[in-house]
Amino acid sequence: MQALKVAMLGCGVVGTEVAARIQNRAEGLAERIGAPLELSAIVVRDASKARPGIDEKLLTTDAEAAIAGADIVVELMGGIEPARSLITAALRQGSSVVTANKALLAASYGELMSAADAAGVRLEHEAAVAGAIPIIRPVGDSLAGDRIERIMGIVNGTTNYILDQMDSEGWDFQQALTAAQELGYAEADPTADIGGHDAAAKAAILSSLAFHAPVSIDDVHVEGIEGITAEMVETARDQGFVIKLLAVCERVASSPAGAGLSARVYPALLDRNHALSSVRGAFNAVFIEAEAAGELMFYGQGAGGAPTASAVLGDLVSVARRKVLGGRGQYERPFHEDYPILPISAITTRYHITLDVVDRPGVLAAVSEVFADEGASIELMRQTIGDIDDEGIQHAKLVLATHSNTDSTLQKTVDRLIDLPVVHTVKSVIRVEGQ
Amino acid sequence: MQALKVAMLGCGVVGTEVAARIQNRAEGLAERIGAPLELSAIVVRDASKARPGIDEKLLTTDAEAAIAGADIVVELMGGIEPARSLITAALRQGSSVVTANKALLAASYGELMSAADAAGVRLEHEAAVAGAIPIIRPVGDSLAGDRIERIMGIVNGTTNYILDQMDSEGWDFQQALTAAQELGYAEADPTADIGGHDAAAKAAILSSLAFHAPVSIDDVHVEGIEGITAEMVETARDQGFVIKLLAVCERVASSPAGAGLSARVYPALLDRNHALSSVRGAFNAVFIEAEAAGELMFYGQGAGGAPTASAVLGDLVSVARRKVLGGRGQYERPFHEDYPILPISAITTRYHITLDVVDRPGVLAAVSEVFADEGASIELMRQTIGDIDDEGIQHAKLVLATHSNTDSTLQKTVDRLIDLPVVHTVKSVIRVEGQ
Numbered sequence: 001m002q003a004l005k006v007a008m009l010g011c012g013v014v015g016t017e018v019a020a021r022i023q024n025r026a027e028g029l030a031e032r033i034g035a036p037l038e039l040s041a042i043v044v045r046d047a048s049k050a051r052p053g054i055d056e057k058l059l060t061t062d063a064e065a066a067i068a069g070a071d072i073v074v075e076l077m078g079g080i081e082p083a084r085s086l087i088t089a090a091l092r093q094g095s096s097v098v099t100a101n102k103a104l105l106a107a108s109y110g111e112l113m114s115a116a117d118a119a120g121v122r123l124e125h126e127a128a129v130a131g132a133i134p135i136i137r138p139v140g141d142s143l144a145g146d147r148i149e150r151i152m153g154i155v156n157g158t159t160n161y162i163l164d165q166m167d168s169e170g171w172d173f174q175q176a177l178t179a180a181q182e183l184g185y186a187e188a189d190p191t192a193d194i195g196g197h198d199a200a201a202k203a204a205i206l207s208s209l210a211f212h213a214p215v216s217i218d219d220v221h222v223e224g225i226e227g228i229t230a231e232m233v234e235t236a237r238d239q240g241f242v243i244k245l246l247a248v249c250e251r252v253a254s255s256p257a258g259a260g261l262s263a264r265v266y267p268a269l270l271d272r273n274h275a276l277s278s279v280r281g282a283f284n285a286v287f288i289e290a291e292a293a294g295e296l297m298f299y300g301q302g303a304g305g306a307p308t309a310s311a312v313l314g315d316l317v318s319v320a321r322r323k324v325l326g327g328r329g330q331y332e333r334p335f336h337e338d339y340p341i342l343p344i345s346a347i348t349t350r351y352h353i354t355l356d357v358v359d360r361p362g363v364l365a366a367v368s369e370v371f372a373d374e375g376a377s378i379e380l381m382r383q384t385i386g387d388i389d390d391e392g393i394q395h396a397k398l399v400l401a402t403h404s405n406t407d408s409t410l411q412k413t414v415d416r417l418i419d420l421p422v423v424h425t426v427k428s429v430i431r432v433e434g435q
Numbered sequence: 436m437q438a439l440k441v442a443m444l445g446c447g448v449v450g451t452e453v454a455a456r457i458q459n460r461a462e463g464l465a466e467r468i469g470a471p472l473e474l475s476a477i478v479v480r481d482a483s484k485a486r487p488g489i490d491e492k493l494l495t496t497d498a499e500a501a502i503a504g505a506d507i508v509v510e511l512m513g514g515i516e517p518a519r520s521l522i523t524a525a526l527r528q529g530s531s532v533v534t535a536n537k538a539l540l541a542a543s544y545g546e547l548m549s550a551a552d553a554a555g556v557r558l559e560h561e562a563a564v565a566g567a568i569p570i571i572r573p574v575g576d577s578l579a580g581d582r583i584e585r586i587m588g589i590v591n592g593t594t595n596y597i598l599d600q601m602d603s604e605g606w607d608f609q610q611a612l613t614a615a616q617e618l619g620y621a622e623a624d625p626t627a628d629i630g631g632h633d634a635a636a637k638a639a640i641l642s643s644l645a646f647h648a649p650v651s652i653d654d655v656h657v658e659g660i661e662g663i664t665a666e667m668v669e670t671a672r673d674q675g676f677v678i679k680l681l682a683v684c685e686r687v688a689s690s691p692a693g694a695g696l697s698a699r700v701y702p703a704l705l706d707r708n709h710a711l712s713s714v715r716g717a718f719n720a721v722f723i724e725a726e727a728a729g730e731l732m733f734y735g736q737g738a739g740g741a742p743t744a745s746a747v748l749g750d751l752v753s754v755a756r757r758k759v760l761g762g763r764g765q766y767e768r769p770f771h772e773d774y775p776i777l778p779i780s781a782i783t784t785r786y787h788i789t790l791d792v793v794d795r796p797g798v799l800a801a802v803s804e805v806f807a808d809e810g811a812s813i814e815l816m817r818q819t820i821g822d823i824d825d826e827g828i829q830h831a832k833l834v835l836a837t838h839s840n841t842d843s844t845l846q847k848t849v850d851r852l853i854d855l856p857v858v859h860t861v862k863s864v865i866r867v868e869g870q
Contacts, residue, residue: 134577142569145748313580
């Protein structure tokens, strides 16, 4: 059978790996697909820059021409533009597209999927979430006859490495971040990772897919791990918890804002017996609760050239095989459901609050009264003796574990605690997930 | 769009759950598929027997007529015949088939997949391996551009429950088996589970899929857990291991029998730091090592009505959506590779051997000499004082950890150890996996 022409947009670490595998595994891939793949063009910004193992004749800066001559387009350039325009052009001309571009999908998932659907072709994106872990296909296809209630994911390896080192080695945040940068896990500007924005993009994609409703990154509530201190990690450990940066996507049956979806990213306490708590280092894992299937977990490497290339190639085989077999359109129908996205203020979780208080009778009563006033319920209070400060005043540490409260109730309560004369400072407020 | 007619063969626990979900989720399923599903017939042995929630008018004993009128056939009757003939008939008439029948697939995977391929339709079987855990699609599709080197699975919940209870509660085998039977995890005749035959069927299917080569259950070396004693579990724990019944499917680059595939099921020692060692109770998990993707793990419920129904429905949505979109044939090309299946004698693993020996100088030398003679290498020997027997003789317990040796070398070595005058008995021989 005639070769399928593949144009690749971008040729960084992942692209180089993908190109090498298309060449080195040509025979096996052709067998699986039923037709050979031919890398017809590699679009780069500077075609004069040598790339190891890449045939220089394939390099071009003319993306439009490369796309026009391709059966399948693999987009690995990243960022919103020109990726969006180029993908849209490829879909419109009837070429299926494979992309690893989470930023673009998190911004324009609905729009791009509709364009693929209208053109009767496919837009595959396994590599955009959790690297090599097959998660898009299980969520989109295998669970298509089930009802996903909740997804909790550790979907950013950098932050998981940092939090894991803080937990296992007792390092402080800065020390762990520096180590992550030295190992190449974190960028020189680590904002996208530690601020939770990378995880938020993945939460948007996972939510869209799991709930068949368009969720954009702007719908995702994001908090990063910059504020996590060694003391918070230690306090968590003492109580049988570990702090993880979680992407949570869930259906909420009832809330002060009604029923709807919630997508949020924040560091949270996770019971050490929870399956996700054992995810170490820079690994990723996605934990799913489905109505019929029950609890599922998928675990593996979330980043890196070879793992990401594995996901891209799986998608490439899939769209190529589809092209050989015929048949039009997306495999899964996108976005037939319409749910409101709930604001974080309406979301109910449990919290742990750590206060630095004065060490004298009546403190517990004063604190409890604020909670009672705001209608927030406390499950557990634990007071331990603290330090004596420079002025000779004895401090105490008060850890409060709340029952489930809405975020807005909790915020109001915390605001009032800050104003209490018996409270020196609110040292930390952290949610509890997975219970 | 016109409804797609679904005929269901068999209506036990899983079938009842599938039928209920087709009805209760009709609207959502129709949205996802792009056409409504209509349950057109349910084939049962005795149509007069009432089934809760099932429309009696759908019940029939005439399988041929039910299949003839169906767009899609869901086979949940189990066993080899008449399931094989009925599925073949359905494929030949151009209907796609969804099955959960691991016994049949393990016997005739190649034949059935070829029939589907020839007819240009699909044969889906996510529910046949590891229940609700999406494993067929990740292995067959997501990793289609990668190269799977090895799969290790805990794919039988009954035996994992038994071994987990022996490990965590210190129970003996019989006590754990009785508990498993009381909980409904084990059948009255538990042979298929504890003998490893159920796991072997799944190993055959996983191997076929992962290596694109037909592997039947007869190619799988099987050992059960009947011989696992409380003492073996305790000895394993003392050394940082846990005993798990593992299905191992791997490519072997070189062995005394050449290169090829190995598929085997046996209880083995697993390091407590290995991800699979944390799989508790009746849960299943599949651990994959792929060339580019690295290590992946999939975890969830391996059995039960609702989880299995989830997998069946995922497949049903998939083939129905495919029918709506058009296009012919299997998604993945089956069996383009041709590997020999290696005999267990050629497979290399590490072993732990526990001997009951006489307690006197020279024992270690005698035992070591047998190993040296057979070309088997010992990594570690640990001797501990044993009991004094009825005749007043002091015994010693000798645990030997070997380096990697072939199974045949090991067997010959053990046969000679049995004959040594200093050896009372060989108490256990168990392989080590996951290192």
